[in-house]
Amino acid sequence: MVVAATAETGAQLAALAQTAAKGLGILKFDVGGSLADESDARVERGVPKQVSAANSAAVTVRVWGDRGTVGVTSTTDLTPTGLTQALVMARDVSAFGNAERVPDFSPLAQATMPPVPDQTGDPVPVGQLVETLLQAEKELLAAHPAIAGVPYNGLSQGRRTRFYFNSEGAHRTEETFSNSIYLYSRTEEADKRPRSAGAYRVARDFANLDVAGCIREAAEKTIAHLNYTKVPSGKYLVAFSPEAFLSLLYAFANIFNAQSVLDKLSLSNEDSLGKALAPAFFTLMDNELHPGNPTISGFDGEGTPTQSLPLIENGVLTHFLHSSVTAKHFQAAPTGHGRLGAKVGVSPNFFCVTPGPEPAFELTTVENAIYIDELNALHAGVQASQGSFSLPLDGWWYRHGERVSIEAATVAGDMLTLLQSLVAVGTTVKVTPRGVSPVVWVDDLAITAE
Numbered sequence: 451m452v453v454a455a456t457a458e459t460g461a462q463l464a465a466l467a468q469t470a471a472k473g474l475g476i477l478k479f480d481v482g483g484s485l486a487d488e489s490d491a492r493v494e495r496g497v498p499k500q501v502s503a504a505n506s507a508a509v510t511v512r513v514w515g516d517r518g519t520v521g522v523t524s525t526t527d528l529t530p531t532g533l534t535q536a537l538v539m540a541r542d543v544s545a546f547g548n549a550e551r552v553p554d555f556s557p558l559a560q561a562t563m564p565p566v567p568d569q570t571g572d573p574v575p576v577g578q579l580v581e582t583l584l585q586a587e588k589e590l591l592a593a594h595p596a597i598a599g600v601p602y603n604g605l606s607q608g609r610r611t612r613f614y615f616n617s618e619g620a621h622r623t624e625e626t627f628s629n630s631i632y633l634y635s636r637t638e639e640a641d642k643r644p645r646s647a648g649a650y651r652v653a654r655d656f657a658n659l660d661v662a663g664c665i666r667e668a669a670e671k672t673i674a675h676l677n678y679t680k681v682p683s684g685k686y687l688v689a690f691s692p693e694a695f696l697s698l699l700y701a702f703a704n705i706f707n708a709q710s711v712l713d714k715l716s717l718s719n720e721d722s723l724g725k726a727l728a729p730a731f732f733t734l735m736d737n738e739l740h741p742g743n744p745t746i747s748g749f750d751g752e753g754t755p756t757q758s759l760p761l762i763e764n765g766v767l768t769h770f771l772h773s774s775v776t777a778k779h780f781q782a783a784p785t786g787h788g789r790l791g792a793k794v795g796v797s798p799n800f801f802c803v804t805p806g807p808e809p810a811f812e813l814t815t816v817e818n819a820i821y822i823d824e825l826n827a828l829h830a831g832v833q834a835s836q837g838s839f840s841l842p843l844d845g846w847w848y849r850h851g852e853r854v855s856i857e858a859a860t861v862a863g864d865m866l867t868l869l870q871s872l873v874a875v876g877t878t879v880k881v882t883p884r885g886v887s888p889v890v891w892v893d894d895l896a897i898t899a900e
Contacts, residue, residue, distance in 0.1 A: 460613030460623030463528060467511075470534040471617065476513055476541055480555060480616035482751050482790045483509030485528075490606035491579040493587050495599070498580050510751075510790040512553075513540035519547030522792055553794050556774040556784050559620035559753035564739055566748040571609070571627030571655040578656075579605045583631070586665050590635050593669035596676055600668075602634035602648065607656065610745070614753040622753045626745045628652060629659045630883070633668040637676060643857065645678065647671035647823075647844065652744040652883040671823065674846070678855035680899050681847045687819040687873070688861065688895040689811070692803075692880040692887035694822045694843075699734070699801050700884065701832045701839070702865040706736070706761045706769070708776035709796040715835045717866055718767065720780075727767050728869040731806055734762040736771065738786065738799035742881035747799070749786065756786035756799060771796050801885035803875065810874035811891055814851045820897055821846045821853070822861060837865045842900075858900035868892055 467481050489503040507526045511533075514520055521544030525536040583605040590600050606629065613623040634648030649667035653659040690698070702717065705727070710716035738747055738756035749755055752774050760768050772780065773788030773796050789795040813821060824844040831841040840862040846853040876888030 460611055460615075461621070463509075463533070463613065464615040464621050464623075466530050466533050467537070467615065468617075470530065470537055474534070474537055474541065476537055476617075478514035478617050479512060479537060479540070480614070480620075480753075481509060481511050481533075482614040482753070483507065484613070485611045486608055487573075488606060488608035489573065489576050489579065490604055491576065491583050492604050493580065493583045494601075496584060496588070498584075501576060501580060503576070509536070511536040511540045512790070513537060513544050515541055515544030515547070517545060517547075517549070519544050519549050519552055521545070521547055551775070551793075553775050554778075555616050555618060555620070556752040556754045556788065558755060558774075558784055559614070559616060559622075560618070561755055563622070563748045563755050564757065566624065566739070566746050567741070569624075569626040569628075569654055569746065573607050573609070573627075574656045579607065582661060586631070586633060586661055589665050590633055590669055593665075594637075594673050594676075596637040596639050596645075597635050597669070597672055598638035600633055600635045603632060605629075605631045612747060612749075614749060614751065616753070620753050622749045624748055626654075626747075628654055628745050629656045631659060631661055631664050633664055635668050635672045637672060639676070642676075643678070645672060645675040645855070647675055650883060654744055674853075675844070675855040678857045679847070681820070681856050681859050681897060683898045684896075685894045686897050687811070687816065688892045688897070689813065689819060689821045690890045690892065691821070691823045691845075692889065693882050693884075694825050695803065695890040696801055696882060696885045696887050697825050697828060698839070698865065698868075699803075700798065701828050702834055702837070703771075703798045704834055705767075705865070706771050706798065707796050708770035708772045708780060709794075711770065712776060712779060717835075717837050718770075722767055723770070725767055726765050727762055727866070728765045729872050730765045732762060732765050732869070732872055732875060733760065733804035735760055735802040735804065736785075736787070736798050736800065737802045740800055740802055740881075740886060742886055743800045744883060750784075750788045751790040752784065752788040752794065754784040754786045754788060759785050771798060801887070803879070803885075803887035803890065805877050805879050805888045806875040808877070810876045810889065813848050813853070816848050817850055819848045820856070820859075820861075820895075821848060825861070839863060839865065843897075860898045860900060862896045862898065868895065871895070
């Protein structure tokens with residue numbers, strides 16, 4: 451049984467788990483997870499294609515057994531019976547837990563939480579989602595005769611409740627509400643290749659969702675790709691859009707991930723802190739609390755408060771992302787990046803690239819440069835543990851300030867070399883759903899025409 455996603459639900463689950471654990475004689479346990487109520491719509495050529503609603507849960511239960519080892523289980527049944535069964539299963543499997551690497555509660559699970567803005571909201575009728583999306587499709591199709599369809603589109607809204615509590619009295623709960631829209635159009639012209647482009651927007655409430663901006667961006671990008679050419683293969687000065695550069699950072703987040711370091715799956719090692727990764731003008735933060743983040747979380751999966759954490763400061767690697775487990779090994783403090791699961795994992799929250807102090811290159815004046823708007827197939831083209839990438843791109847070729855769309859090309863390189871090859875960052879940042887970044891310039895990067 452899945453229950454409604456409200457902040458009160460987290461408190462109710464904590465009380466149910468405490469009662470069930472006491473009845474089972476379980477002295478040490480914790481529970482973390484989330485509940486979600488979501489609805490979304492998709493349309494196709496003026497009619498609704500799919501309208502759906504879902505109520506879901508993802509809950510992890512950990513129990514420390516008589517041997518001191520930990521058992522972990524997951525459940526979606528949040529009734530008293532379901533929670534009791536989950537506690538029993540976790541207790542039973544704790545007998546087989548790893549005795550050499552036993553996690554513990556985060557030492558910061560009861561620390562003071564950072565101030566987080568109110569992120570609650572009220573859903574709009576599903577019919578309003580459908581009508582808004584139908585109108586967006588209509589306007590995008592009317593933007594240019596060559597735009598023949600909007601094959602990928604969606605408008606969604608959702609309430610999410612996150613919680614963490616343990617047997618020592620820690621209790622965290624928070625509620626967020628968000629809306630999102632994406633539009634991806636496709637062209638058809640005689641004797642020319644189909645061209646595509648899209649845009650995406652997120653907001654905490656429907657009234658502030660920038661639907662018009664999403665339509666405008668998708669149209670402008672699609673139209674700008676109609677006039678295309680082959681780009682000669684070679685080494686170029688390359689400008690990454692904020693979205694493209696952030697996607698690379700997330701693809702190679704193992705550089706900063708302490709668990710990946712311990713698992714020997716990182717481009718860093720235990721001695722990497724304090725070493726230069728990039729030029730001195732480059733600074734990267736992980737800041738879950740950035741006001742532009744559409745769904746701020748005040749705590750991670752272990753109940754550790756989130757924060758603004760410098761990862762690369764003036765070009766130097768200064769911090770790793772830690773859970774309570776990795777922090778203990780490194781004799782550091784947890785950083786608010788722990789994720790509960792079969793084992794405690796680590797993942798980034800919200801990357802923020804600091805803008806440069808001086809104007810960077812100008813696309814309107816460069817003699818020969820590539821602007822990468824979007825990177826594709828990251829799931830297949832990134833070898834994260836080796837540092838290499840070879841990715842299809844969408845973008846433009848700038849020659850003496852004039853731009854023309856690139857018909858088809860791939861960018862390839864090594865991430866650590868790319869960081870060393872940064873030559874400038876823009877002075878204006880763009881807030882995206884995944885982070886904040888200016889345009890980032892890299893010299894001597896390989897572009898191969900397809």
